Amino acid sequence: MSKARAPLRKIVVVGAGQVGAIVAIALKRALPACDITIIGTTPDPAAFADNAATALAFTNKLHDRLGISETQMITAAGASHRLVMRYFGWAETGSHGAMSYGTPSDPAMQSAFARNWGGGSKGSTRQPQMQSVAQALADAGRFIRPPNDAHTPISDIDYGLRWNAPAYRQLLVSIAQQLSIGHAPGDVAGVTLDESGSVASIEITGHGAIAADLFIDCGGPQAPLLSRLPGHATQDWSDHLPIRRVHLAAPGQPMLALEDRISFLGQGWLGECAGRDGLQSTLASIGGLDDTAIVSALGSAPALSIDCAPQRCEAPWIANVIAIGDAAARFEPLAGLPLDLAHRQLSLLLEMLPGQLIEPLERNEYNRRAVLMMDGVRDTLSMHYSAPHAAHLFDLERSDHVILSLDQFTRRGRLPLWEEAPFSASETMGLMGALGIAAGTPPQFATMGSGQIAAMRQGAEKLASDALEFVPPYQQWMAQMLGQRS
Amino acid sequence: MDSKARMHVVVLGGGTAGWMAAAGIAKLLPASTTVTLVESEDIGIVGVGEATLPHIRAYVERLGIDEAEFMKATHATYKLGIDFRDFGKIGDSYIHPFGSFGEDVAGVGFHHWWLDQHHRGNVGDIGDYSMAVAAARANRFAPPAQDMTLASTYGYAYQFDATLFGPFMREFGIKHGVNRIEGLVTSVERNPENGNITALCLKSGERIEGDLFIDCSGFRSLLLGSELQEDWQDWSHWLPCDRAAAMPCTHQASDIRPYTIATAMPAGWRWQIPLQHRMGNGYVFSSAFCDEDKACNAIQQAAEGKALADPRILRFRPGRRIKSWSHNVIGVGLSSGFLEPLESTSIYLAQMAITYLIELFPEKGRIDARDRDEFNRLVDMEYDRVRDFLILHYNATTRDDSEFWNHVRTMQLPDSLMGKMELWRRTGRVEKYSDGLFYDASWIAVYIGQGVIPQSHDARTSMGDPARIANALNHLKQAIAAQVGAMPGHVDYLQRNAARLAEAA
Numbered sequence: 001m002s003k004a005r006a007p008l009r010k011i012v013v014v015g016a017g018q019v020g021a022i023v024a025i026a027l028k029r030a031l032p033a034c035d036i037t038i039i040g041t042t043p044d045p046a047a048f049a050d051n052a053a054t055a056l057a058f059t060n061k062l063h064d065r066l067g068i069s070e071t072q073m074i075t076a077a078g079a080s081h082r083l084v085m086r087y088f089g090w091a092e093t094g095s096h097g098a099m100s101y102g103t104p105s106d107p108a109m110q111s112a113f114a115r116n117w118g119g120g121s122k123g124s125t126r127q128p129q130m131q132s133v134a135q136a137l138a139d140a141g142r143f144i145r146p147p148n149d150a151h152t153p154i155s156d157i158d159y160g161l162r163w164n165a166p167a168y169r170q171l172l173v174s175i176a177q178q179l180s181i182g183h184a185p186g187d188v189a190g191v192t193l194d195e196s197g198s199v200a201s202i203e204i205t206g207h208g209a210i211a212a213d214l215f216i217d218c219g220g221p222q223a224p225l226l227s228r229l230p231g232h233a234t235q236d237w238s239d240h241l242p243i244r245r246v247h248l249a250a251p252g253q254p255m256l257a258l259e260d261r262i263s264f265l266g267q268g269w270l271g272e273c274a275g276r277d278g279l280q281s282t283l284a285s286i287g288g289l290d291d292t293a294i295v296s297a298l299g300s301a302p303a304l305s306i307d308c309a310p311q312r313c314e315a316p317w318i319a320n321v322i323a324i325g326d327a328a329a330r331f332e333p334l335a336g337l338p339l340d341l342a343h344r345q346l347s348l349l350l351e352m353l354p355g356q357l358i359e360p361l362e363r364n365e366y367n368r369r370a371v372l373m374m375d376g377v378r379d380t381l382s383m384h385y386s387a388p389h390a391a392h393l394f395d396l397e398r399s400d401h402v403i404l405s406l407d408q409f410t411r412r413g414r415l416p417l418w419e420e421a422p423f424s425a426s427e428t429m430g431l432m433g434a435l436g437i438a439a440g441t442p443p444q445f446a447t448m449g450s451g452q453i454a455a456m457r458q459g460a461e462k463l464a465s466d467a468l469e470f471v472p473p474y475q476q477w478m479a480q481m482l483g484q485r486s
Numbered sequence: 487m488d489s490k491a492r493m494h495v496v497v498l499g500g501g502t503a504g505w506m507a508a509a510g511i512a513k514l515l516p517a518s519t520t521v522t523l524v525e526s527e528d529i530g531i532v533g534v535g536e537a538t539l540p541h542i543r544a545y546v547e548r549l550g551i552d553e554a555e556f557m558k559a560t561h562a563t564y565k566l567g568i569d570f571r572d573f574g575k576i577g578d579s580y581i582h583p584f585g586s587f588g589e590d591v592a593g594v595g596f597h598h599w600w601l602d603q604h605h606r607g608n609v610g611d612i613g614d615y616s617m618a619v620a621a622a623r624a625n626r627f628a629p630p631a632q633d634m635t636l637a638s639t640y641g642y643a644y645q646f647d648a649t650l651f652g653p654f655m656r657e658f659g660i661k662h663g664v665n666r667i668e669g670l671v672t673s674v675e676r677n678p679e680n681g682n683i684t685a686l687c688l689k690s691g692e693r694i695e696g697d698l699f700i701d702c703s704g705f706r707s708l709l710l711g712s713e714l715q716e717d718w719q720d721w722s723h724w725l726p727c728d729r730a731a732a733m734p735c736t737h738q739a740s741d742i743r744p745y746t747i748a749t750a751m752p753a754g755w756r757w758q759i760p761l762q763h764r765m766g767n768g769y770v771f772s773s774a775f776c777d778e779d780k781a782c783n784a785i786q787q788a789a790e791g792k793a794l795a796d797p798r799i800l801r802f803r804p805g806r807r808i809k810s811w812s813h814n815v816i817g818v819g820l821s822s823g824f825l826e827p828l829e830s831t832s833i834y835l836a837q838m839a840i841t842y843l844i845e846l847f848p849e850k851g852r853i854d855a856r857d858r859d860e861f862n863r864l865v866d867m868e869y870d871r872v873r874d875f876l877i878l879h880y881n882a883t884t885r886d887d888s889e890f891w892n893h894v895r896t897m898q899l900p901d902s903l904m905g906k907m908e909l910w911r912r913t914g915r916v917e918k919y920s921d922g923l924f925y926d927a928s929w930i931a932v933y934i935g936q937g938v939i940p941q942s943h944d945a946r947t948s949m950g951d952p953a954r955i956a957n958a959l960n961h962l963k964q965a966i967a968a969q970v971g972a973m974p975g976h977v978d979y980l981q982r983n984a985a986r987l988a989e990a991a
């Protein structure tokens with residue numbers, strides 16, 4: 001007869017940034033009786049997930065689940081919506097392409113049955129390229145949050161949020177306080193292992209030893225807990241990813257826009273993330289840029305410059321310590337990926353939440369999937385450097401998976417499934433299109449008549465015009481949202 | 487496209503796999519192919535294979551075939567799952583549904599809540615929390631909804647007459663331009679340089695040239711096996727059944743079950759597949775543990791209804807070719823591999839191969855080795871995942887009443903399966919993947935149905951108020967019972983939708 005496992009009594013989360021805070025909130029919501037303490041002071045500025053001002057669509061679902069409403073995000077954290085990511089110069093100088101989120105809905109795949117019952121081709125075949133509804137809306141500057149109680153012309157649209165990072169962290173901290181999550185300032189000075197190799201307690205400067213059943217390392221790139229454990233090792237990604245140095249500008253002019261931009265600059269890229277509290281510019285380079293080059297690319301002197309050594313840990317969960325966010329993987333802050341990865345790993349932890357006693361097989365399964373997630377991010381980044389212009393300049397290694405995907409996409413217009421990837425197959429194909437990677441034509445479409453294509457184009461245009469008619473200007477909606485609250 | 491760029495596809499074999507492949511290619515790649523199919527009345531088709539999986543609907547829809555017409559022509563009934571009897575132990579019965587059980591609560595999988603209530607002695611069968619199971623048990627059917635409601639939590643497949651499905655697809659294929667040739671292939675011509683097959687030679691003396699050959703010759707595997715000698719990976723040590731005694735019967739009762747029954751037997755198991763006009767029966771057994779006469783006897787004894795024919799013996803080997811696509815030959819159906827029909831996966835596997843072949847169809851008449859490798863990777867993945875799931879049905883048992891069950895209960899498992907089962911036993915968790923067939927819900931159905939109850943489940947289930955949880959489960963059970971109660975009977979539904987009914991014979 002199966003028995004419920006004894007629940008965790010005490011969890012210590014190391015790291016008081018936005019990753020540590022949301023992890024603590026999620027665990028407290030899952031285990032209301034558990035004593036949860038956050039250790040640490042302000043986040044390491046070199047931590048990309050911890051300081052991220054944007055993530056991807058997955059985060060919205062996580063927020064929902066944790067009771068963090070989008071209205072709160074808008075009113076308290078300066079959030080706004082990104083419908084498309086525009087890529088400049090990746091294909092060639094002067095080129096641009098847009099990627100939007102969400103998967104065009106196939107009603108047959110929407111039902112609960114389709115989600116629960118496997119089988120069938122899960123990869124994706126590229127449909128003839130049509131303008132997406134999201135792109136039409138972004139171009140027109142029209143959008144509202146899709147109502148979730150009715151089917152509307154914008155129901156299929158997914159989006160990422162961007163926000164004011166300090167305000168977002170503050171919002172999370174205040175929620176954590178309401179939930180009676182403890183906080184102990186200090187740094188990790190040492191760990192004490194028990195005879196089984198698990199962490200019995202950790203030594204906190206100015207505080208003393210704290211014992212717990214489970215420790216979560218959200219302590220940033222140093223991985224202050226995980227890196228102290230025997231068996232910890234890292235895997236270097238620098239053969240796959242070129243960025244070595246990241247420069248962040250101070251926030252610029254406030255900006256309300258439905259798109260963000262990533263421009264390829266030859267020696268790296270410039271990210272421009274529209275924020276209601278200021279445009280956020282990030283320059284990522286292969287290193288060795290002189291100050292004038294940096295200022296001219298960034299538009300101002302950097303407020304902060306950070307080294308970037310791309311890598312992941314071999315296993316994010318060792319003994320009773322689980323690393324999430326920058327402590328698990330470090331890589332350039334492109335397209336919202338760092339925080340998205342942290343949030344998906346958190347969600348995996350919630351799915352596989354251990355009991356007081358840790359089951360090694362469960363830990364293995366967690367590590368298997370968490371590693372797939374991390375490698376999926378590396379491969380998504382690697383896909384960026386496979387864009388024609390970037391590939392021409394950099395000579396980088398690619399995983400078998402990226403090689404297979406590029407081959408299948410360019411010759412056959414299809415993409416094999418990526419387990420635990422940040423984007424769905426159709427989103428990834430959208431990304432590859434935006435990056436200027438030329439797609440092959442799937443055999444079943446090769447002989448599609450021009451009439452059929454025209455009909456599909458008309459269908460797509462109709463969808464876009466319906467959506468444009470349905471929603472007001474984004475600015476108007478946002479003003480209303482903010483007005484309601486003040 | 488000029489005629490040179492058109493690929494001439496030759497399909498060898500006119501069974502279910504052959505006609506599905508020929509019709510699919512002719513319909514979906516009309517401008518880049520010409521399709522010829524060779525079949526031989528002297529050899530005939532295997533003529534079994536009556537139970538399907540929900541994916542068959544995607545094939546039927548994609549080809550633009552009308553469901554009613556298709557069901558009428560093949561005397562099809564609806565299928566909501568398989569009732570496995572006597573597998574975990576004699577007397578057990580559970581349904582592996584085309585659907586899931588309950589819903590996640592507070593982020594914790596439904597089965598953890600069920601296990602917790604089970605531990606407290608507060609719940610009945612986990613099937614009570616599945617629409618598909620409840621409807622099957624009640625012999626009722628209604629098409630599922632396509633929304634997020636309870637009515638969308640199940641799917642369905644068909645049970646059809648295998649001897650009618652091929653001819654139906656043949657008619658469809660010929661209408662879409664497939665050139666059918668009746669004749670016996672006696673030899674094969676090959677290109678001495680690259681080993682590719684260039685032509686099939688018929689007994690009549692006719693030669694049929696082609697660019698691409700699809701081997702659907704059934705267990706004979708004439709091209710992939712006999713001619714190209716592609717290596718075979720044998721799985722009989724895990725799946726010892728290698729024979730079937732098939733015997734169709736009349737219906738015994740007027741009601742028709744919307745599901746298949748698989749009943750464990752001393753040296754294997756037997757199927758009961760209800761069609762509109764008759765009941766398919768057969769005993770799948772291991773010749774190492776039971777001889778053919780004994781098996782024929784056993785199926786005659788066990789089958790209900792009047793026998794429509796004498797039992798017919800079919801012989802097979804479980805396993806697959808290491809490569810399903812070699813040179814310019816692609817094996818689809820029984821010629822590429824065989825997994826016994828315990829979970830009705832064979833037609834699915836043929837369908838998958840066809841789908842992948844269409845996605846990877848040679849461009850401009852040239853086969854690219856990368857596409858061939860990708861095809862083989864996908865086909866292998868599909869076979870291997872199904873294989874482990876089938877082995878589970880045999881190994882997860884306490885039966886010790888025959889040598890056969892002693893063997894499968896104690897045999898060495900593939901590592902991939904052992905890890906999955908151990909994870910389940912310790913924690914009640916299911917290894918997760920999104921590719922291939924059979925997700926969590928299916929594994930959970932078989933584990934719990936066959937009495938593999940884990941030692942522990944998610945800690946979060948112990949934290950709520952047990953009475954409230956019991957209440958919520960009860961509420962779900964009643965909601966399901968009420969919805970099922972409002973569904974018409976299976977036969978009723980078919981009669982109300984009479985376009986689906988075959989003309990009385």
Ligand SMILES: Cc1cc2nc3c(=O)[nH]c(=O)nc-3n(C[C@H](O)[C@H](O)[C@H](O)COP(=O)(O)OP(=O)(O)OC[C@H]3O[C@@H](n4cnc5c(N)ncnc54)[C@H](O)[C@@H]3O)c2cc1C
Nearest residue numbers: 499500501502503532535537671704730819820827832833
């Ligand atoms: C006992 C049993 C039960 C099964 N139950 C199910 C089930 O419930 N669900 C399911 O999905 N599947 C089931 N299957 C599998 C299913 O029957 C097959 O997958 C399906 O029928 C496809 O068979 P096929 O077309 O590959 O081969 P066949 O039906 O054997 O067709 C072979 C074809 O090749 C032709 N041929 C062979 N040699 C030559 C030659 N020399 N010259 C010319 N033509 C030639 C034959 O004439 C014939 O047309 C079952 C199989 C068995 C054995």
